[in-house]
Amino acid sequence: MEYTASADDGSTDDATITVLVHRLGADDTLPEIDPGEGWAKNDAFAIGAWRSGLMRVDRNDEKGRDVGHQVIAVNGTPIAPGGQVQTEFGRVGMSPKGTLNFEPTKGWQMEPIWLPSPEAVMARLKDIASEGYRGSTLWQHLGFSLFRVVVGFALGALVGIPLGYAMGLSGWFRGWFDPIVEFMRPVPPLALIPLVIIWAGIGEAGKIILLFLAALWIMAIAARAGVSGVNITKVHAAYSLGASKFQIMRYVIVPNSLPEIFTGARVAMGVCWGRWSPPNWWRRKRAQA
Amino acid sequence: MSGLLIENLSMRFDLPNGGHVQALQDVSLDLAAGELLSVLGPSGCGKTTLLNIVAGFLAPTDGQITLNGHAVIGPDAERGMVFQQGALFEWMSVRENVSFGPRMKGQREQEYGQAVDHLLDIVGLQDFKEKAIYELSGGMQQRVALARCLANDPDVILMDKPLGALDALTREKMQSLVLKLWKETGKTIILITHSVEEALLLGERLLVMAPRPGRIHREYRLPFADLGVGQDLREVKKHPEFATRREEILGMIWDMEEEIMGRSEADQ
Numbered sequence: 001m002e003y004t005a006s007a008d009d010g011s012t013d014d015a016t017i018t019v020l021v022h023r024l025g026a027d028d029t030l031p032e033i034d035p036g037e038g039w040a041k042n043d044a045f046a047i048g049a050w051r052s053g054l055m056r057v058d059r060n061d062e063k064g065r066d067v068g069h070q071v072i073a074v075n076g077t078p079i080a081p082g083g084q085v086q087t088e089f090g091r092v093g094m095s096p097k098g099t100l101n102f103e104p105t106k107g108w109q110m111e112p113i114w115l116p117s118p119e120a121v122m123a124r125l126k127d128i129a130s131e132g133y134r135g136s137t138l139w140q141h142l143g144f145s146l147f148r149v150v151v152g153f154a155l156g157a158l159v160g161i162p163l164g165y166a167m168g169l170s171g172w173f174r175g176w177f178d179p180i181v182e183f184m185r186p187v188p189p190l191a192l193i194p195l196v197i198i199w200a201g202i203g204e205a206g207k208i209i210l211l212f213l214a215a216l217w218i219m220a221i222a223a224r225a226g227v228s229g230v231n232i233t234k235v236h237a238a239y240s241l242g243a244s245k246f247q248i249m250r251y252v253i254v255p256n257s258l259p260e261i262f263t264g265a266r267v268a269m270g271v272c273w274g275r276w277s278p279p280n281w282w283r284r285k286r287a288q289a
Numbered sequence: 290m291s292g293l294l295i296e297n298l299s300m301r302f303d304l305p306n307g308g309h310v311q312a313l314q315d316v317s318l319d320l321a322a323g324e325l326l327s328v329l330g331p332s333g334c335g336k337t338t339l340l341n342i343v344a345g346f347l348a349p350t351d352g353q354i355t356l357n358g359h360a361v362i363g364p365d366a367e368r369g370m371v372f373q374q375g376a377l378f379e380w381m382s383v384r385e386n387v388s389f390g391p392r393m394k395g396q397r398e399q400e401y402g403q404a405v406d407h408l409l410d411i412v413g414l415q416d417f418k419e420k421a422i423y424e425l426s427g428g429m430q431q432r433v434a435l436a437r438c439l440a441n442d443p444d445v446i447l448m449d450k451p452l453g454a455l456d457a458l459t460r461e462k463m464q465s466l467v468l469k470l471w472k473e474t475g476k477t478i479i480l481i482t483h484s485v486e487e488a489l490l491l492g493e494r495l496l497v498m499a500p501r502p503g504r505i506h507r508e509y510r511l512p513f514a515d516l517g518v519g520q521d522l523r524e525v526k527k528h529p530e531f532a533t534r535r536e537e538i539l540g541m542i543w544d545m546e547e548e549i550m551g552r553s554e555a556d557q
């Protein structure tokens with residue numbers, strides 16, 4: 001691109017800027033350039049992709065800032081401090097003090113910090129699998145996650161299924177617990193993180209409580225649906241075949257509700273697995289703190 | 290004193306909107322042991338309600354029921370029920386369904402095994418006893434339901450449209466089966482149906498009920514059930530009295546339906 005500069009004496013001159021946009025960490029040797037005619041000399045800069053850089057074009061010019069060097073236009077478009085000019089290759093801005101900066105067009109490629117390339121991911125995976133991460137091996141990390149999910153889910157099922165059965169069988173239980181369950185169910189477990197940290201700290205217990213809460217409502221609702229899904233004629237038939245209340249529970253209601261409970265368990269397992277990344281992330285936060 | 294005695298039975302359902310339905314009003318009935326009573330009536334006349342009360346699933350608002358001299362309260366194995374459909378336990382095999390009653394009483398395989406296999410033989414399901422319920426046709430499922438009820442050896446068998454979901458041919462075979470089982474076991478049976486022919490064929494006695502409030506409209510004593518045992522039911526239908534009765538009862542129910550329609554039109 002070209003810039004036009006003026007000095008205190010009223011003279012103006014044009015010069016060319018050559019910018020080398022290079023990959024981060026790659027070779028950034030500046031190309032050789034011809035200084036050119038006039039008191040404003042041609043410049044060369046190197047700027048990393050996805051970055052921006054200052055261009056002190058006055059540095060090599062014969063008339064410097066001490067004599068009022070000021071860039072007044074880029075590619076013929078006037079520019080003033082605080083303003084900017086869009087060029088074919090990127091945006092040229094001017095700081096309030098009059099220094100140019102250049103932000104090359106990013107194009108369609110995404111910066112690796114947002115989405116690393118598959119090769120980078122594979123390399124890092126190999127690295128973590130062999131070397132471990134923060135002092136524990138990958139398998140230890142996975143083991144901890146699995147442990148948390150299994151314990152959290154098991155506790156959730158252990159409390160949730162009897163609660164669901166009680167709600168399905170007794171109007172009293174339904175009256176008391178339905179509002180609680182229906183209120184808690186849509187609350188995303190992530191929203192409970194602050195509360196759980198306050199109650200249980202950031203140790204293993206807190207993470208398990210979080211997963212427990214994720215599984216609890218799902219299992220309770222599945223068990224309740226399983227019970228209320230029992231066709232009343234089956235219960236009547238069992239009664240008139242001489243079954244006791246306990247036998248009806250054992251031979252009719254429980255087997256009839258199992259499909260619902262397994263569906264619930266599958267959903268709850270999925271949700272619990274989905275939750276293990278936040279606790280891990282939270283552990284990293286702890287490591288930083 | 291043996292038999293089923295129903296005295297001045299009334300049932301009133303209170304509705305959430307403050308109104309109420311008089312499903313049964315002052316229904317009295319005396320059924321001797323071993324009698325087969327079929328019940329007919331337009332939809333909503335309280336047939337199911339009556340049966341549910343006898344089964345003990347519902348407590349009547351008024352009146353009482355006595356079976357073999359003792360008052361009926363709540364469901365009991367002495368009163369078996371055969372539902373239209375959906376009452377079999379899908380998570381059990383055919384044989385497990387049929388042996389459910391004895392097993393709930395704590396009987397062992399040695400005690401109930403023979404009787405259960407005999408029943409499976411009678412209903413023609415010996416080859417299907419280890420099958421799952423969903424592998425059976427509708428007619429086979431109803432035979433399982435009949436066998437399951439009989440395996441429990443109840444005094445009274447209550448049937449709410451037991452053959453209502455079957456096709457005409459299967460239905461006819463099942464009607465013969467019901468008659469055969471009735472004669473062989475000597476059970477007291479109340480059978481609800483919406484088919485006038487079925488009610489005439491199977492009912493030694495026939496009850497026609499009228500709606501709003503549900504009450505007994507007319508009672509018949511019929512010869513056809515006895516004729517039908519061991520005979521083709523199509524032959525029974527050729528009996529001269531059969532056609533007369535059928536027309537008479539059809540007309541009766543038709544009039545009731547007309548009246549209901551007229552009344553609900555007047556309501557609007």
Ligand SMILES: Nc1ncnc2c1ncn2[C@@H]1O[C@H](COP(=O)(O)OP(=O)(O)OP(=O)(O)O)[C@@H](O)[C@H]1O
Binds near residue numbers: 303338483
């Ligand atoms: N649990 C209930 N609550 C309120 N009303 C009821 C209840 N059960 C039955 N009824 C009413 O009682 C009346 C009789 O119902 P019922 O089921 O006994 O009729 P039905 O003769 O068996 O009819 P269908 O031939 O259609 O089976 C109907 O008007 C019905 O709406």
Ligand SMILES: [Mg+2]
Binds near residue numbers: 336337338
């Ligand atoms: Mg009915």
